[in-house]
Amino acid sequence: MSQENLQILQSGNLVNAKRLDLSCGLTEVPREVFEHSETLEVLNLTGNALSSLPEDLPRLHKLRILFCSSNQFTTFPEVVGECSSLQMVGFKSNQIEQVPDMEFPEELRWLILTDNRIKTLPESLGQCTQMQKLMLSGNQLRSLPESFAQFANLELLRLAANEFAHLPSWLTSLPRLAWLAFAGNPVAPAPSSDDIPMTDIPWSALQLENLLGEGASGRISKAQWHSGNGSAPRAVAVKVFKGAMTSDGLPENEMAAALAAGRHENFVDVLGRITQHPHGAHGLVMSLLDEGFMNLAGPPDFESCTRDIYTGGQTFSLGTAHGIALSAASVGVHLHARGLMLGDMYAHNILHHDDGRCRITDFGGATFVPQGDLGLKQALERLEVRAFGILLEELLDRCTGDTAESRAVNTMRTLQAQCQGTPSERPLFADIQRLLESIVP
CATH class of the missing domain: 1.10.510.10 (Transferase(Phosphotransferase) domain 1)
Structure with missing residues (x-):
C-alpha cells in the first residue's frame, strides 16, 4: 500500500494531504511531500533506507508527528529541532549512536528512541518541558542528563535493556511519573526464566488453533494441550514471544516476571513454560479465559x-x-x-x-x-x-x-x-x- 501511496503522491492527484505513509525502500524523502506543506500533519517514513532528512523539512510547518523508525540513521537529525510544531517523534530501530546537543521542538511530548546504540543524551533535551512519554529501551545508556529532573510533565518512561547500575536520584521525585520500566539493567537483576520453578511443556504437546491476539512482544493463540496419561486435551492459551526488542524491553524479562509473579486471583494462570520450540522461541502456556472477558x-x-x-x-x-x-x-x-x-x-x-x-x-x-x-x-x-x-x-x-x-x-x-x-x-x-x-x- 505504501508503494501505491508513493505513486499517488508523485502523480500529483493527492490534494491537501494531512497524513502520508511511505514505506517502500526510500533513500531520500520525495520532493512531492513538500507540495503539502500547508496541510501535512503526520509523516510516516517507517521501514525505508533513509539516513538523513532534507534540510528544508521545517517547510512542513504544520507537521505534528514524524515517524522514521526502521531506517538507517546513525545520528539523530538536527533538522528535526527546527520543526516547531512537532509533538511526537519516533526513531525506533535505527543505528543511532549520537544525539547532538541541539535545540529540540518546544512542543515535543512523545519521543521514541527505542532499539538504537545511544550511550549518552544531551542536556538540551531537558528543555522539552512538555515531555510526557519518553521511550529509551534497548540502548547503551548508563545515566540520564540532570536536566531531565525538570520533566514535571513526564508520565511514562522506558529505560529497559540499557546499562544503568543505579537509577537517577531524582527519578522517583518527578511529580507526574506513573509508568516506569527498567528491566534488563544491572540495577534490576532478574532471574533467568529457566531458573524459576515451573512445569515444562514440550511444543509437541500443543496443538495450535486460532489466533487470539498479538502484541509487541508475542502472539497468543488458542491451543489444545495434550498432557498425556490418558487424559483428555485441555483448551489453553499459548503465548509465543517474538524475541525482538519492544518499547517495554526484552521479551525474556517479561517472561521471567510473569513466572516470578506467581498465582493471584487477578492474574491469568501460567500453567507452564514451553520447551523444544522448533525455532528456539520462548513461550508460556496459560489458562484460557472465558469469551466474556x-x-x-x-x-x-x-x-x-x-x-x-x-x-x-x-x-x-x-x-x-x-x-x-x-x-x-x-x-x-x-x-x-x-x-x-x-x-x-x-x-x-x-x-x-x-x-x-x-x-x-x-x-x-x-x-x-x-x-x-x-x-x-x-x-x-x-x-x-x-x-x-x-x-x-x-x-x-x-x-x-x-x-x-x-x-x-x-x-x-x-x-x-x-x-x-x-x-x-x-x-x-x-x-x-x-x-x-x-x-x-
Missing part, C-alpha cells in the same frame, strides 16, 4: 499520549468501579511483596467480565525492584501508586450512582487525590487495599 479500555492514541481510550459513553456502576480498583490494589500488594513492579498499570492491560471478574494481562513493563534499599523500594511503589490513582480517576469519572452512594464516591475521590499527590506522601498499596476493603459500595 473484554479489555477495560483501549491503549492511548496520538492525541491522548498517556491516557487510555474508553468507548463513547462507557460507564460503570459504583460496585464495578470499586471491584476493579480493589483488584488492581490487590495486585499491587502482591507484586511489590514479591519485589516486582508492574510498570504498566493501565486499564488497557485489564480484562474485565460483566460478572465482576478482572485479570491483569501484561507483564511487558514489569521490573524486579532493587532490593536492600527500603527507601528506594517504597519510592518505586509510590510511583506505581500514581498509575493506580489515574486508573481510579478514570473509573470514577465514568461511574454512575445515586446520592446514597456519594459517601463511598467521596472517599474514593479523596484516595484518588492522595495517590496522585506529592510522591513521598502517597499511600502504599497495602494501605489502599485496606481502605477499599472498608468501603461498602
